[in-house]
Amino acid sequence: MNHRLRARERLRKLPDAQRTAWLDIAEEEFMAFGFEAASLNRILTRAAISKGQAYYYFADKGDLYRAVIERAFDEFVGLLEVAPTEPENTAAYWQQIAALFGNVTTILQRNDRLAEIGRGVYREARAQTAIVDLLERLHAYLARLIETGQRLGAVRADLPQDLLTNMAFAALREADQWFALNAIDRDQQTVLALNHRVFTVFAAMLAPGTESCGSVPPATPS
Amino acid sequence: MNHRLRARERLRKLPDAQRTAWLDIAEEEFMAFGFEAASLNRILTRAAISKGQAYYYFADKGDLYRAVIERAFDEFVGLLEVAPTEPENTAAYWQQIAALFGNVTTILQRNDRLAEIGRGVYREARAQTAIVDLLERLHAYLARLIETGQRLGAVRADLPQDLLTNMAFAALREADQWFALNAIDRDQQTVLALNHRVFTVFAAMLAPGTESCGSVPPATPS
DNA sequence: GACAGTATAGACCACTGGTCTAAATCTGTC
DNA sequence: GACAGATTTAGACCAGTGGTCTATACTGTC
Numbered sequence: 001m002n003h004r005l006r007a008r009e010r011l012r013k014l015p016d017a018q019r020t021a022w023l024d025i026a027e028e029e030f031m032a033f034g035f036e037a038a039s040l041n042r043i044l045t046r047a048a049i050s051k052g053q054a055y056y057y058f059a060d061k062g063d064l065y066r067a068v069i070e071r072a073f074d075e076f077v078g079l080l081e082v083a084p085t086e087p088e089n090t091a092a093y094w095q096q097i098a099a100l101f102g103n104v105t106t107i108l109q110r111n112d113r114l115a116e117i118g119r120g121v122y123r124e125a126r127a128q129t130a131i132v133d134l135l136e137r138l139h140a141y142l143a144r145l146i147e148t149g150q151r152l153g154a155v156r157a158d159l160p161q162d163l164l165t166n167m168a169f170a171a172l173r174e175a176d177q178w179f180a181l182n183a184i185d186r187d188q189q190t191v192l193a194l195n196h197r198v199f200t201v202f203a204a205m206l207a208p209g210t211e212s213c214g215s216v217p218p219a220t221p222s
Numbered sequence: 223m224n225h226r227l228r229a230r231e232r233l234r235k236l237p238d239a240q241r242t243a244w245l246d247i248a249e250e251e252f253m254a255f256g257f258e259a260a261s262l263n264r265i266l267t268r269a270a271i272s273k274g275q276a277y278y279y280f281a282d283k284g285d286l287y288r289a290v291i292e293r294a295f296d297e298f299v300g301l302l303e304v305a306p307t308e309p310e311n312t313a314a315y316w317q318q319i320a321a322l323f324g325n326v327t328t329i330l331q332r333n334d335r336l337a338e339i340g341r342g343v344y345r346e347a348r349a350q351t352a353i354v355d356l357l358e359r360l361h362a363y364l365a366r367l368i369e370t371g372q373r374l375g376a377v378r379a380d381l382p383q384d385l386l387t388n389m390a391f392a393a394l395r396e397a398d399q400w401f402a403l404n405a406i407d408r409d410q411q412t413v414l415a416l417n418h419r420v421f422t423v424f425a426a427m428l429a430p431g432t433e434s435c436g437s438v439p440p441a442t443p444s
Numbered sequence: 445g446a447c448a449g450t451a452t453a454g455a456c457c458a459c460t461g462g463t464c465t466a467a468a469t470c471t472g473t474c
Numbered sequence: 475g476a477c478a479g480a481t482t483t484a485g486a487c488c489a490g491t492g493g494t495c496t497a498t499a500c501t502g503t504c
Contacts, residue, residue: 010451034347036258040492051493052452061492123347125256159419163400167423170396171389178385197381201389204426232482262461273462274483283461 004059011057011067022047027068031116035065035127062130069131072117079107079114090154094203097145101199108176115180122173142169149206156208168205172198226281233279233289244269249290253338257287257349284352291353294339301329301336312376316425319367323421330398337402344395364391371428378430390427394420 011019025047029038040061044054058064080103087093108115121127121135128135142165149155156164175198183191233241247269251260262283266276280286303325309315330337343349343357350357364387371377378386397420405413 036348039490041490050453052454052495055493056451125345126258159416159423160400160404163397163404163416163420164423166396166400167393167420170392171427174388174392175385178382178388182382182385194381194385198385198389201381201386201427204429205393205423207426261459263459272484274464274485277462278482 004063007055007057007059007063008067014057022049023068023071026064027072027117030065030068031113031120034120035062035124035130038065040064062126065127065130066134069117069121070134072114073134076107076114076118079111080104086148087152090152093149093152093154097149097203098199101202102195105195109179109183115176119173119177119180139165146206153208155206158208164206168202171205172202175201226285229277229279229281229285230289236279244271245290245293248286249294249339252287252290253335253342256342257284257346257352260287262286284348287349287352288356291339291343292356294336295356298329298336298340301333302326308370309374312374315371315374315376319371319425320421323424324417327398327417331401331405337398341395341399341402361387368428375430377428380430386428390424393427394424397423 026043029043029046033039038061040054043049043064044051054064058067083096083099087096108118121131139162143161146155146161146165146168150157150161179191179195186194248265251265251268255261260283262276265271265286266273276286280289305318305321309318330340343353361384365383368377368383368387368390372379372383401413401417408416
């Protein structure tokens, strides 16, 4: 473990230009082939990094990937304008979520690169284990969001937070992917409308009191 | 492409005992390491298959994986009792979905092996491309289900079918995974209750007329 | 100039999935 | 039984993989 930290520290102290050049090429390769299929050797050749350098500044292939993703993640966070105030009631809560939703969506729509990087992460299990600490940060943020909603009564509290969070997040990821594949064929107006409807689905997942709405019968497992 | 089919045909004509023995070992390896990290060479050694044999009966590593998953899939379908009749109204539709839901859940709960195989498939993108035809079968089935619901007015029709299907399916997968990780710590009663609530979330996603239920404001993208 | 710590180059390793050739074994025919 | 042709098997071999390790070069300090 110490080795990882030392490598990370060395990378930090490197001149920006060099680090950027390296990560640019690595990112290109990882995005083109995915984490597993990306060839570390090819990256090193292209970036003119010797094996010795590589394992001096990165603990292993996964660590190089982590550096690439971390950079993109920080870039994304920089673009994201976080809501400053805690919402006071349900309406304000959903308003804020909707704003966040729109915010994230537009960022990803305008920045193909970041969007594709984000999708790449979720396509491969090993990629995720390589950046587990980043994912934990994200997960914690979502958990806090859900918790706030529950405190306000805006979000159902009859399921474990992480279960609900994971389900909602997975649904959103799928929606994002769908838009990435299908949005180009439709005009912007319909895309926007669809986007709102996806938000509707999202809200329906989280909202409490579904029982009183649709007539959903209890499950009858055999 | 012809090569794949010839290999498949050869495998089919092989004595059951041999094919089973081979696939058992391959399955063990794939489940233990995942598709990518599984070593084909190790499988061949363990199963006493020569390279020549391997590429005579399987087109490549992915084809071997496909054979393993296909066997498990057929096994799963065999356990699944499909609803015989088309539902006539919304209530019957949800009833049928709930039954299917419970059916699948109990099968996977009672059969750790099949459950784990199913999860493994969705953990790796390359695994999915290896069994793309199987996934298409599954996707088509779900699409038909959703379509029926839409015809009855039980399922919202304001989103493209595949988008809604993918979102719902992804959410269910996530739930399944959560149960796989967390169900052991809880007593069966609460697990059953949670299971019903997950179905509730699922139904809420698909149900139409969410606008009239919770007060969900329109999205306000910047 | 000697000595440390830092940094770099690249030979080398076991292993990967996949190809290919040559031999072995099976099959039908006379 | 003998031969021919196809089917099946064995395993040497290949380029490429991520990762290790040693030898060397560079740097500042006394």
